[in-house]
Amino acid sequence: MTYELNQKVKELVPYEPELGKFTVRLDANESFLPLHQDIKKDMMALVKKVALNRYPDSKSTDCCQAFADYYGIDSSFVTAGNGSDELIDLILGGFFARGEKLLITEPDFSMYRFYAQKAELQVISYQKTADFRIEPQALIDLAKKENCRGLIFSNPCNPTSQGLKKGALRMILKALPDTLVILDEAYMDFWNQSILSEAAEYDNLIILRTCSKAMGGAAIRLGFAVCPLPLTAAIRALKSPYNVNGLTQAAGLALLKRQDILKDALADILAGRGFLAGALTKLEQEWQDTLLAFSLVPESKTNFLVLRFRDKSKHREVADYLKRKKILIRCFPDFLRITVGSPEENQAFLAALRKMAALKKYQRKANNAPKNE
Numbered sequence: 001m002t003y004e005l006n007q008k009v010k011e012l013v014p015y016e017p018e019l020g021k022f023t024v025r026l027d028a029n030e031s032f033l034p035l036h037q038d039i040k041k042d043m044m045a046l047v048k049k050v051a052l053n054r055y056p057d058s059k060s061t062d063c064c065q066a067f068a069d070y071y072g073i074d075s076s077f078v079t080a081g082n083g084s085d086e087l088i089d090l091i092l093g094g095f096f097a098r099g100e101k102l103l104i105t106e107p108d109f110s111m112y113r114f115y116a117q118k119a120e121l122q123v124i125s126y127q128k129t130a131d132f133r134i135e136p137q138a139l140i141d142l143a144k145k146e147n148c149r150g151l152i153f154s155n156p157c158n159p160t161s162q163g164l165k166k167g168a169l170r171m172i173l174k175a176l177p178d179t180l181v182i183l184d185e186a187y188m189d190f191w192n193q194s195i196l197s198e199a200a201e202y203d204n205l206i207i208l209r210t211c212s213k214a215m216g217g218a219a220i221r222l223g224f225a226v227c228p229l230p231l232t233a234a235i236r237a238l239k240s241p242y243n244v245n246g247l248t249q250a251a252g253l254a255l256l257k258r259q260d261i262l263k264d265a266l267a268d269i270l271a272g273r274g275f276l277a278g279a280l281t282k283l284e285q286e287w288q289d290t291l292l293a294f295s296l297v298p299e300s301k302t303n304f305l306v307l308r309f310r311d312k313s314k315h316r317e318v319a320d321y322l323k324r325k326k327i328l329i330r331c332f333p334d335f336l337r338i339t340v341g342s343p344e345e346n347q348a349f350l351a352a353l354r355k356m357a358a359l360k361k362y363q364r365k366a367n368n369a370p371k372n373e
Contacts, residue, residue: 008120015111023326024348026339029158029187029304031216033268033342036261042254047247056246059236063249066256067209067224077200077226079235080244080252084186084208084223085111087235088152091206091225093119094238095180096149103148105134107160107332109184112152124148132160132297132306136168140175152182156191156301159330159337163301165193173202182206189214189266190273191301199226206231213303214266215255222252269303272340277305279350283357291360292318297335307336318356325352 060080068075081087098120104112105126116123124146126139156163185207188194199207206227211217225235280296287293297306309315319331327349330337
């Protein structure tokens, strides 16, 4: 007899980010801005004070307070996590029993399904409309029909860049009082439809936030859950005692204390989004009758843009071409996702895309030229 893994673990497939050397990386939705020198200076000063021989504050008290101050909420509703991924994992693994139904929307963040599988939940999928919209009543009806114990989705959505407004969110929460709604607001800093300030008003709501996107703190792995006291108490009981290390707590505190700098950085990212969207809109109009005809999903609410080529075979072809040019974007079966980069990165991406279009035009002319007998 030999030891065998259980079926649940056998079927898990690890998330594997793209490795390799690329001159431009527009694939992971990180901030293109390096941290401001003043924030780095503050971080170094706080990190030096960390007693490395001692366990960190198990409640991440100062970080949670700084997060609460940043968004104008009560810190008693806030729990820190080792990135919002840890919080998703422990919520799905702890708040639900094996075999219970979790409703997800598709397309959406792929790790929801991964953590649900790990928790041995039954996943029910709601398919979004062709233009990536969630129809609130249809979502509610499906949740009720399937008797779903939980619902999780990102708002605004990764990877579609679209989102639900506050009124629709309130409608869903009120219509599903016995369903736990986990609302992932990782990208909400780029939009204005957050219900973070209302989180404690719903006994079936957990809101997740992160320092990895607009704040430019992806490397420190710091996320937060915001919810009413009974749910907060449960999350704190589920998490490991020292889940956020002392260095991350120090770095996160320095980051969250500099709201002025972070707001300026956000404005720069939004300006970059506006430039890239404008340039792609122009190309969309120019290329509408070419082999690379595409549509730009309008009005992104995130720090990335979504392209859909008329010929679906072009998604992989374009991504592979850019990859050969050392430019990495994210390719999905039906669309491409492009993170907003620095001005130089955006220009390099656009130049490569134009070069590919010119090459396609030349090849088409060559193929259509009369052959010499």
